[in-house]
Amino acid sequence: MEKMILNGEMKDRSEIRIDIEDRGYQFGDGVYEVIRIYNGLLFAGDMHIKRLFQSAELISISIPYTQEELMEQLKRLVKTNDLQSGIIYLQYTRGVSPRSHAFPFHQVEPVYVAYTKEMPAAKGEKAAVRAVTAEDIRWLRCNIKSLNLLGNILAKEEAVKAGCEEAIQHRGDIVTEGSSSNVFIAANGAIKTHPANNLILNGITRQVVLQLCGKLEIPVQEEAFTMEELLKADEVFYTSTGVEVTGISEVDGKIIGNGQTGPLTQKLQQAFCQEIERQCGRI
Numbered sequence: 001m002e003k004m005i006l007n008g009e010m011k012d013r014s015e016i017r018i019d020i021e022d023r024g025y026q027f028g029d030g031v032y033e034v035i036r037i038y039n040g041l042l043f044a045g046d047m048h049i050k051r052l053f054q055s056a057e058l059i060s061i062s063i064p065y066t067q068e069e070l071m072e073q074l075k076r077l078v079k080t081n082d083l084q085s086g087i088i089y090l091q092y093t094r095g096v097s098p099r100s101h102a103f104p105f106h107q108v109e110p111v112y113v114a115y116t117k118e119m120p121a122a123k124g125e126k127a128a129v130r131a132v133t134a135e136d137i138r139w140l141r142c143n144i145k146s147l148n149l150l151g152n153i154l155a156k157e158e159a160v161k162a163g164c165e166e167a168i169q170h171r172g173d174i175v176t177e178g179s180s181s182n183v184f185i186a187a188n189g190a191i192k193t194h195p196a197n198n199l200i201l202n203g204i205t206r207q208v209v210l211q212l213c214g215k216l217e218i219p220v221q222e223e224a225f226t227m228e229e230l231l232k233a234d235e236v237f238y239t240s241t242g243v244e245v246t247g248i249s250e251v252d253g254k255i256i257g258n259g260q261t262g263p264l265t266q267k268l269q270q271a272f273c274q275e276i277e278r279q280c281g282r283i
Contacts, residue, residue: 003080005073005090005114008065010080013115022111024093027101028147030111031055032091035074036241038121038280040084045071047204052092055145060103061094061110077114085121085283087241090114091147119242121276121283126269128247128261129165131238133227134158136169136176136199143198155179166238168251171199174224181240182206183248185233186264190219192229205239205272212271218264235262245269 001012023029033052036043049067056063063070074088095108138151155167156179167179177183177200184193191213196202213220230236236248236256245268247261256262261269276283 002116003077005077005112007109007112008073010077016113018111018113019096021099022093022096024091024111024147026099028149029059030091030093030147031059031061031145032089032147033145034241035088035090036119037078037083037086037088037116038276038283040078040082041280042071042074042078042088043276043280044204044208045074047207051145051202051204052090056092058141058144059094059146061092063092063110063112074114078116081116083116083118086116086118088114088116093147122244126244126246126261128249128259128265130163130250131166131168131178131236131248131252132159132162132164133175133230133252134167134169134179136171138169141198142176142200143196143202145201152179166248168230168238168248170227173226173228175227175230176200177203178238178240181238181243183230183236183238184209185225185230186235186237186262187229187233189264190221191264192221192223192225194224195222203240205241205244208275209239209245209268209272212268212275216267216271218267231256233257235265237262237265237268245272 003010004013004016006016033048035045035048049071091113093111095110097104097108134155155169159167168183169176176194182203184191194200231254234257239245247265249256249259
């Protein structure tokens with residue numbers, strides 16, 4: 001029987017009950033993380049947990065564990081479910097309280113859930129995918145990994161309806177990020193990606209890729225770029241826990257480069273696989 005965590009306790013999925021007045025359910029009042037598992041080990045787990053605590057602090061949710069204690073719970077969940085390749089999803093909500101927009105007047109305990117899901121590990125180079133662009137209609141605190149994802153969902157649905165894998169969001173002429181990813185462009189041997197400010201989520205895979213660029217001596221500019229730069233780029237790729245590092249072959253029907261995964265993207269895909277092997281062993 002698959003196990004989940006509810007408020008620090010390991011339970012069967014059938015035992016999990018969430019109150020109808022949980023503020024995560026009624027307001028999206030909470031934060032979450034998704035951590036990739038390779039060979040039964042958490043990839044970049046410390047970075048994910050650190051970001052979870054940062055997001056929680058920014059919306060005044062107090063997590064009643066240390067980062068080390070939470071990490072040990074997640075490792076135990078992976079081991080209990082015998083998960084070799086997949087993800088952990090975990091979230092904290094502000095807790096259960098009678099419905100009111102303001103924070104509860106009385107002290108409430110946050111509600112914490114975590115579960116695992118199988119997902120095959122990607123190996124080596126992945127085929128490039130198609131994308132569309134979409135106006136970024138989200139709120140102005142995208143650096144918080146909150147449960148409020150309706151704007152992201154609507155953008156992703158635009159991509160799905162167009163037969164594409166991702167929607168690249170923009171505020172006016174400035175590209176921000178994907179609906180569930182970070183976006184990079186490459187031109188003249190250098191890479192550019194939006195700076196990690198309040199307009200994007202500083203993705204963990206994004207951070208790992210930037211570290212790899214440093215090791216590989218690939219020039220990087222963390223600065224905003226335009227829609228025109230996006231469409232004229234030599235290469236476009238996107239990153240996330242789920243897609244890892246994946247090339248984008250076409251945006252809004254415009255072929256990027258030669259319509260295949262570009263050489264810089266391939267180089268980073270290979271380096272990313274090596275980083276997975278360094279942390280978690282060969283996949």
